[in-house]
Amino acid sequence: MRAYVGLGSNLGDRAAHLLLGLSALSRLPETHLLRLSPLYETEPLGPPQPRYLNLVAELETGLPPRALLSEMLRIEEALGRERKERWGPRTLDLDLLLYGDLVLEEEGLELPHPRLHERAFVLVPLLDLLPEGRHPLLGRTFAELLAALGPQGVWPYRPQRGLVL
Numbered sequence: 048m049r050a051y052v053g054l055g056s057n058l059g060d061r062a063a064h065l066l067l068g069l070s071a072l073s074r075l076p077e078t079h080l081l082r083l084s085p086l087y088e089t090e091p092l093g094p095p096q097p098r099y100l101n102l103v104a105e106l107e108t109g110l111p112p113r114a115l116l117s118e119m120l121r122i123e124e125a126l127g128r129e130r131k132e133r134w135g136p137r138t139l140d141l142d143l144l145l146y147g148d149l150v151l152e153e154e155g156l157e158l159p160h161p162r163l164h165e166r167a168f169v170l171v172p173l174l175d176l177l178p179e180g181r182h183p184l185l186g187r188t189f190a191e192l193l194a195a196l197g198p199q200g201v202w203p204y205r206p207q208r209g210l211v212l
Contacts, residue, residue, distance in 0.1 A: 049081075050106045050115060051176065053142040053160070053169050057091060061100040062206070064126060064139045069104060071122040072141075077109030084172030090200030092166075093134025100204055103144065103172040112146045116156055119143060144169060148183040159183055164192045171201045 052072065056064040065086075073080040082105040089099045108115055119141040127138040144160045151158040163169055164182055170193040173180065180189045 048108055048147050049145075050108050050112075050143065050147070051145040051173060052104045052106060052119065053101065053140075053144050053172075054104060055089075055099045055101045055140040055142075055168070056138060057097045057099040058136050058138045062086075065100060065102065067126055068122060068139045068141060071125070072104060072106065072119075075108070075110065075115070075118050078115075079107045081105045081107055082176055084175040086204040087168065087172055088202050088204045089168040091134075091136070094132065096136040099168065101168045101172060101201075103169065103176055105176050112143065112149065112151060112158060113153075113156055115146070116143050142169070144173065145183070150184050165196070167193060167196050167198050167201045170196065171198055 054065050054068050058064070069080065069083070072078065084103040087101050089101050091097070091099055110118065123139050123141055128140070129137070142160055143156075143158065144163050146158050149158050159182060160169070164185060170189050174189050174193060177189060181187065182189065182192060185192070
């Protein structure tokens with residue numbers, strides 16, 4: 048099954064946290080990392096906090112959705128995620144965005160992700176991987192959903208480099 052996972056970090060060495068998260072995802076049983084979107088810097092939602100680095104990873108997995116989500120939560124915790132306040136800063140955030148075209152609503156697990164269509168910081172990198180993709184529940188393309196929001200607060204990541212002498 049193809050699954051799409053959103054990754055974000057806005058504390059400490061953001062890029063290193065994302066790399067550690069990707070490495071952990073790639074080591075999950077029955078799971079292979081297929082593709083990554085480009086990296087984006089994004090404005091945070093919620094309380095005042097530093098900007099995020101975000102990307103989306105495409106996985107091929109044999110894990111059922113609940114097992115994949117459980118593993119993702121374990122990875123977040125292992126990499127220092129603390130859940131102190133809703134939409135607060137974090138070392139690593141992993142969101143299960145899509146699991147094929149599955150539409151599911153269970154306690155603690157909704158697919159597609161229930162706020163996917165409201166978040167430019169998810170739609171922009173998702174479009175890099177699925178330019179013709181369509182929201183399985185709403186029936187609209189990801190491009191249409193993004194156009195309704197506008198890509199405000201999402202920029203291609205350009206790491207700052209020191210002067211070379």
